[in-house]
Amino acid sequence: MCGILGICGSDSVVGEVYNGLNALQHRGQDSAGIITYDGQFHLKKGNGLVQNIFSVKNIERLGGNIGIGHVRYPTVGGGDAEDAQPFYINSPFGIAMAHNGNVTNHFELREELEKKGRYHINSSCDVEVILNVFADELLRVKSQEQMAETIFRAVVRLFKRVEGSYSVVGIIANKGLFAFRDPHGIKPLIFGRRGNDYCFASESVALDILGYQVERDVAPGEVIFIQQQTPFFKAQREIFSNSPSAIRNSQSHTPCIFEWIYFARPDSVLDGINVYEARLRLGEELAKEVSKRALKTDIVVPVPDSAKPAALALSSLLKLPYREALVKNRYIGRTFIMSSQEDRENTVKQKLNPIKSKIKDKRVLLVDDSIVRGTTSREIVNLVKNAGAKEVSLAITCPPLRYPCVYGIDMQTKKEFIARNKDEEKIAREIGVNKLVYQTLDGLIRAVSIRPFVFSSGRTAKNKYCTACFTGIYPTKISEKMFKEIERDRLKAQCSGVTTF
Ligand code: SF4
Incomplete structure (x- = not known):
C-alpha cells in the first residue's frame, strides 16, 4: 500500500x-x-x-x-x-x-x-x-x-x-x-x-x-x-x-478488498464504492455473527479509527450502547505500518488510552478491523482489562488472515499469521478474550459489493475481489518460487534489522 x-x-x-x-x-x-x-x-x-x-x-x-x-x-x-x-x-x-x-x-x-x-x-x-x-x-x-x-x-x-x-x-x-x-x-x-x-x-x-x-x-x-x-x-x-x-x-x-476494511480513508470512494458505507455494512454483517453467539455485552467499543463505522452499525443493530472508550493519539503512526515487532508493541501503548470510567466493571465487546500477528490485539485487550473491564470479547470486521499478501501489504510470510493453523477458540485464548467473532467471507463480500464496476464505455463488470489473504486464491499467476523469493527477501530484511516493512 x-x-x-x-x-x-x-x-x-x-x-x-x-x-x-x-x-x-x-x-x-x-x-x-x-x-x-x-x-x-x-x-x-x-x-x-x-x-x-x-x-x-x-x-x-x-x-x-x-x-x-x-x-x-x-x-x-x-x-x-x-x-x-x-x-x-x-x-x-x-x-x-x-x-x-x-x-x-x-x-x-x-x-x-x-x-x-x-x-x-x-x-x-x-x-x-x-x-x-x-x-x-x-x-x-x-x-x-x-x-x-x-x-x-x-x-x-x-x-x-x-x-x-x-x-x-x-x-x-x-x-x-x-x-x-x-x-x-x-x-x-x-x-x-x-x-x-x-x-x-x-x-x-x-x-x-x-x-x-x-x-x-x-x-x-x-x-x-x-x-x-x-x-x-x-x-x-x-x-x-x-x-x-x-x-x-x-x-x-x-481490487484489493482490504482497502475497504482498513487501508483507505473513510471519505474516499474506490471503484464506485464508498468506503465509509462499506464499513457500516461490515458492522451490520458482523452483528449477524455476534448475535449467533451467546455473548453478554454491556458496551461496544471500537478500536480507532477504521473500525468505528462498523462498531457503530453493529451496536445499533444489536441495540447495545456504543462508547468510544479507547482514545487514540493521532500523532503516532498506524501500528500496521510499523517496522519491527518491538516497534509495534511499544506503539500500541503510546497510541491508545482507555477511558476507565466507561470500561470499569463492564462486559466489553471490542470491534477491530483485523488480526494479523495477534500482538496488537493482545496489547489492546490487556489495556482494556487493566482499565477494569469485567470481561472482554473481540469482533473482527474481516475473516481470519491466513495467507501472505504478495501485492504490497506487510504480511508476506506465512508464519506471521496468528490464525494460520488455529481455530477461533485457540486464537481467543492466545489473545486473552472471552469470545472471538470473525466476519465470514460471504459477509465481507456482501458488505463491499454494492455496485458493479462501470467502464467508461458504459459496460459493467460484476465486482470480484482479491481475497487471497483470506482464501489463498490469488488473482495473478504466482509460482512457488516467487513465494519463496518474496519470503526470503522479507526474512532477510527482518534479520538484517533494516527497517523495511
Ligand atoms: S492478498 Fe489481496 S486482498 Fe489481501 S491485502 Fe493483499 S491485495 Fe489485498
Missing part, C-alpha cells in the same frame, strides 16, 4: 502535489517524494512524513506545471532513502514514474533487464523495474505514430511482462502525464478534472481536497495519457485513453 498522485495543471503544481500527498499520508509514512517538470526534472524525496521532508525552500525549487508524488509503505525494497519514489531515467525522452503495488516477478525482470546491458537497476525498489521495462518497450515500439498510440502499445506489452499489482503515474518529458492500472486493477487509481487541469490519485479524497471533479476510476488494463505541447503553461491539453482495448487487456477486475 502506497499513495500516488499525478497532476497536469495550468500553473505550478508542486503545492497541489504536496497537499494531495498529505491527504494520502495514511497510505504510507515511511518516505515521500515529488518530481516536477518544467523543461527539466526537479526531484525531492526522502524518509519520513510529507510534512517533514518538504520545506518552503525545496518546494520552491520544484518548478513546473506537471508533477507526480508518492508516499511509501515499503514492500519490495528497503527503507533507504534511495528506494523512495518517484524515479526517473533519461532515455528515451526522460521518464519519471511512481507506483503503488508490488511486482511479483521483479527478480526475474531485474535479471532480464540487466542482462541486456543497457539497463542498470540502482535500487531495490520495484518501480525502477517497471520504469525500465516501460523504457525498453517504448524503444521497441517507438514509431511515427502519435505519442499516445506509442505509449498505449508500450504499456500493453508491459502488461504481458510485469506481473503482480501496479497502479502507475508518470511524466514523459515534453510530452505529458500518463497513468495506468494493472490488468486486474488490484490497487486503486482514480482521476479527476478541473477545467483544463487533470489529477490522478490513489484515492478520491485527494481529488476532493484539491477541488477536482471526479471523472472516473482508471479501469483495469487502461492507460490514460494527458498530452500537452510546449509551451507548457496554459497549453491546451488532450486526453487519450486506450479504453476500448483496456477491456481486452483487463482480466477479471479484482
Whole structure:
C-alpha cells in the first residue's frame, strides 16, 4: 500500500502535489517524494512524513506545471532513502514514474533487464523495474505514430511482462502525464478534472481536497495519457485513453478488498464504492455473527479509527450502547505500518488510552478491523482489562488472515499469521478474550459489493475481489518460487534489522 498522485495543471503544481500527498499520508509514512517538470526534472524525496521532508525552500525549487508524488509503505525494497519514489531515467525522452503495488516477478525482470546491458537497476525498489521495462518497450515500439498510440502499445506489452499489482503515474518529458492500472486493477487509481487541469490519485479524497471533479476510476488494463505541447503553461491539453482495448487487456477486475476494511480513508470512494458505507455494512454483517453467539455485552467499543463505522452499525443493530472508550493519539503512526515487532508493541501503548470510567466493571465487546500477528490485539485487550473491564470479547470486521499478501501489504510470510493453523477458540485464548467473532467471507463480500464496476464505455463488470489473504486464491499467476523469493527477501530484511516493512 502506497499513495500516488499525478497532476497536469495550468500553473505550478508542486503545492497541489504536496497537499494531495498529505491527504494520502495514511497510505504510507515511511518516505515521500515529488518530481516536477518544467523543461527539466526537479526531484525531492526522502524518509519520513510529507510534512517533514518538504520545506518552503525545496518546494520552491520544484518548478513546473506537471508533477507526480508518492508516499511509501515499503514492500519490495528497503527503507533507504534511495528506494523512495518517484524515479526517473533519461532515455528515451526522460521518464519519471511512481507506483503503488508490488511486482511479483521483479527478480526475474531485474535479471532480464540487466542482462541486456543497457539497463542498470540502482535500487531495490520495484518501480525502477517497471520504469525500465516501460523504457525498453517504448524503444521497441517507438514509431511515427502519435505519442499516445506509442505509449498505449508500450504499456500493453508491459502488461504481458510485469506481473503482480501496479497502479502507475508518470511524466514523459515534453510530452505529458500518463497513468495506468494493472490488468486486474488490484490497487486503486482514480482521476479527476478541473477545467483544463487533470489529477490522478490513489484515492478520491485527494481529488476532493484539491477541488477536482471526479471523472472516473482508471479501469483495469487502461492507460490514460494527458498530452500537452510546449509551451507548457496554459497549453491546451488532450486526453487519450486506450479504453476500448483496456477491456481486452483487463482480466477479471479484482481490487484489493482490504482497502475497504482498513487501508483507505473513510471519505474516499474506490471503484464506485464508498468506503465509509462499506464499513457500516461490515458492522451490520458482523452483528449477524455476534448475535449467533451467546455473548453478554454491556458496551461496544471500537478500536480507532477504521473500525468505528462498523462498531457503530453493529451496536445499533444489536441495540447495545456504543462508547468510544479507547482514545487514540493521532500523532503516532498506524501500528500496521510499523517496522519491527518491538516497534509495534511499544506503539500500541503510546497510541491508545482507555477511558476507565466507561470500561470499569463492564462486559466489553471490542470491534477491530483485523488480526494479523495477534500482538496488537493482545496489547489492546490487556489495556482494556487493566482499565477494569469485567470481561472482554473481540469482533473482527474481516475473516481470519491466513495467507501472505504478495501485492504490497506487510504480511508476506506465512508464519506471521496468528490464525494460520488455529481455530477461533485457540486464537481467543492466545489473545486473552472471552469470545472471538470473525466476519465470514460471504459477509465481507456482501458488505463491499454494492455496485458493479462501470467502464467508461458504459459496460459493467460484476465486482470480484482479491481475497487471497483470506482464501489463498490469488488473482495473478504466482509460482512457488516467487513465494519463496518474496519470503526470503522479507526474512532477510527482518534479520538484517533494516527497517523495511
Ligand atoms: S492478498 Fe489481501 S491485502 Fe493483499 S491485495 Fe489481496 S486482498 Fe489485498
